[in-house]
Amino acid sequence: MIEHEAPPLLLTEAETSLIRGAGRRRSWRGGEVLFAEGDIPEGVVLIEAGVVKAASDARNGYTSLLAVRGPGELVGELACIDGRPRSATVIAMREVRGTAVAADRFLRLLAENGPLALSVTRVVSVRLRQANRLRALQGALPTTARVARVLLDLSLGHGTGDGRSQTDRIVLVSQAELAGAAGTSRESVVRALRLLQESRLITTSRGRIVVHDPEGIDRWSGR
Missing domain, CATH: 1.10.10.10 (Winged helix-like DNA-binding domain superfamily/Winged helix DNA-binding domain)
Structure with a gap:
């Protein structure tokens, strides 16, 4: 059996229901930008169908593919939590449907729902571990x-x-x-x-x- 990257850590159905209830349904065409690198964070998106990629462009033209996210995964949450400009551009790789939640409403959800806040923290932690593992492997x-x-x-x-x-x-x-x-x-x-x-x-x-x-x-x- 092939060993590969562990499946994404997803929120529970109850937690995704909270996010859906706080946002609005949206769709993006393939190639459309959900978030642009350097923008002020205005919200998060819960992907419900389709796949997005997060990429960052260096001044010398070098493009880093940072992540690919699919159904059940949040995108844009880190910038909303720390309030800093977006560190990557998120683009729909094909047609995407999801729930968009404004940053202030998302932060309020985390403040009012401890289990959701803990789950989001775990998701961020797993992603950071995966990124560190990838950097280590690149040198080896x-x-x-x-x-x-x-x-x-x-x-x-x-x-x-x-x-x-x-x-x-x-x-x-x-x-x-x-x-x-x-x-x-x-x-x-x-x-x-x-x-x-x-x-x-x-x-x-x-x-x-x-x-x-x-x-x-x-x-x-x-x-």
């Missing part, structure tokens, strides 16, 4: 292993099928974003993807990668 593994590991986690956690094969999983990620997530250069990612493609584990096209053999990718990942 060769480039191809890092790229394979990111692809495996994205495909198993948030990939979509294309109907052609039960094992095929589509990952909507650019080479620049993959480089940011793996902590390497775009040129190194191109070389790693070429190796994986020559091994018939993946196929690539603009803005997406199809993972054909998760078990094979796992063998490349150095786990």
Whole structure:
């Protein structure tokens, strides 16, 4: 059995009901921005359908893919809690539906509901641990292993099928974003993807990668 990133820590149904009751339903088209890096935090979103990505752009043009979030997960909560500008841009990777809650109402919910506040704190803690683990691995593994590991986690956690094969999983990620997530250069990612493609584990096209053999990718990942 493939070992991969642990599933996201989700809120309980009662906690998500509290958030739904405090907000309003919204939808975003694929490619639409939910939050922009540097903006003042105005609220959070509970994702109910679809997938979003959080990315940060450096001044030199380097793009870091920080996270991918899906149904049942909160986005934007950290900036609302500490009141600092958004640290990343959150973009819908395909059509997304969710509940948007204004920052003041979200903070009031946390202040008035201890179990919800504790659950949100746990979610933030788990995400920080995952980020620290990823940074540690980036220094310990060769480039191809890092790229394979990111692809495996994205495909198993948030990939979509294309109907052609039960094992095929589509990952909507650019080479620049993959480089940011793996902590390497775009040129190194191109070389790693070429190796994986020559091994018939993946196929690539603009803005997406199809993972054909998760078990094979796992063998490349150095786990």
